[in-house]
Amino acid sequence: MSSSPMHRPVAPLFRPPVSSMDSIEVPQYYICPISLQIMRDPVTAITGITYDRESIERWLFLDNKMTCPVTKQPIPKDSDLTPNHSLRRLIQAWCTANASNGVDRIPTPRAPIDKPGVLELLDNLLVPRLQLDSLRLIAALVSESECNRCCMVQSGAANSLIQLIISCSKNNQINHIEVALSVVRSLRVPPEDLKPLVTDNHDLIESLTWVLRHDSGSHRGIRSATILVLKSIIEAASSSLRARLKLDFFQAVTLAIRDRISQQATKAALHVLLHACSGGRNRTKIIEAGALSEIIELELSFPDKRTTELNLAVLDQLCSCAGGRAELVGHAAGIAVISKRILRVSPVADDWAVRILSSVCKHSATKEVLQEMLWVGAVSKLCFVLQADCSSSVKEKARWVLRSHSGVWKDSPCINFQMLSWYP
Structure with missing residues (x-):
């Protein structure tokens, strides 16, 4: 007989670790084995174990654990996670029946986006009046699930966003760039996929330099996102691109260090300088930009251990x-x-x-x-x-x-x- 929830014997009752539901007993098979919370979007792995989609996708794609948390059997990264519609309906019905006890009904999850849907959104980025709305929708979809993020990456979203950033910098569309940079960060494009897009893309460097220097007092958030994206780009860039970096680029990065935008942004800026030191006359340009003095001043503020290590590494170079x-x-x-x-x-x-x-x-x-x-x-x-x-x-x-x-x-x-x- 099938072991699906529709035919399974009633499981032992389980009290979940949720303070608002302390007096309610929840059927054990409604609970995700990873989060120990009621599943909102149950999906079944190839090992036959059902998890909440968000939890198992985080386990596989963020934590890079390629085994089933329960059975310890391998789960290939490209394997499907099958929606368990029967279990979801049971959970929704149970939540509705217990609404009087303070249990919220779990809404039906939106289906993950597919490649044709992604390509349509990317095409909309080419239409000026649709750009900002399309960017915001892409950002929402990427943050919604790992499945959506992977589909975006595989469909070439990073390349479309990079081209949009270059175009918007030429048209002074700072709001568009802010959303686009946020999405690029959320995509977490693997280095091997990012390298062909940025390896010799000097236009992108020029655009990000413009953003870093743009009204530094009132755009700290976008400057922080820019320097974080720039860190990934410089790491993937070709040696010829690094050798052609200009003085104004290093002045913009130095300004980010001086302004102490955020601890994360400061570390990213130091990483950029460290990687750039290997290219051509970049050490001389970095010194001319005033970075050495700013790094000493930063060190005098007693930063955390990792920042000190980066400071000293750049100073050594x-x-x-x-x-x-x-x-x-x-x-x-x-x-x-x-x-x-x-x-x-x-x-x-x-x-x-x-x-x-x-x-x-x-x-x-x-x-x-x-x-x-x-x-x-x-x-x-x-x-x-x-x-x-x-x-x-x-x-x-x-x-x-x-x-x-x-x-x-x-x-x-x-x-x-x-x-x-x-x-x-």
Whole structure:
């Protein structure tokens, strides 16, 4: 006999963890095994277990778990989730019967969108009077279910949205771009699918640069969305595109760091700079845009651990060129803030910080710089590194710095010479 809910023996009653329903017993097979809540849109996986659509789609597509939560059997990512209409009707009938007890009726879920429906919406983006309404409908559908999101990605929605962003930036349609960027983020396009769309798309970079520089005081939300999308784009961009990034691009990213739009946006901006450092003369452009000073100022505000690690990683890249080292040692707090972070944040931060000091000592070790390292405690910190539980590569860099300049520091009252003599 079929094991569907229509023929299944009455299951044990189960009290769900919902405060508003504490006095109501809910049939166990109405409960999603993942969320432990009443199912609103029950679907059955190929393993025969029924889940609420939102929960199982999150399990498969967001958490990337390719096994059935109950049976532990594999579930291919492209396998169908079959709507369990019989169970949904039973749940709806049960909710209606218990309405007097405060149970809300569960509405019939809207069917997932199909590819022809997506293509029609994308075609509407080409019609100016339909663009904004179509964008909002696409945004609503993407947020409604993982099934809709996947269908949008597979139907080429990302490419249509990118072309729309480029077009709208030329027409100063900032409201359209804000919704389009939000949808691009929600789509979560896999890197392998995004790369062909952005690999050498300089028009897109120009458009996003315009958005970042657009009325920075009153558009913090759209600037935050822009920098987050830009992070994914720069990671997928070709080396030739990165090499052609302009000074105004780096000025716009630096402005996003300076304005502290949001913690997430600041980290994304630092990621953009870090990836861009590998292209052509970008380090010089980043320094010219004032990013090095802004990063030091950001670090002086005591950000979280990950932000500090990103700050130090970018500073290390910039200090590989003469202009970056000059900016660092010329900043009143440059060497001091690097020294303070050693042994206080993480092993990753220790590595970047010691690398920066090593670079400065190798190429920019003037008498004034070496004296400043003494005064701000950098020399003492390097000695402590050799005694701490640091990696061998970090210790070797610290040892090299101490060995190279011990002749200058040994007579200073700021440090015990015995500390230097231990590790030459």
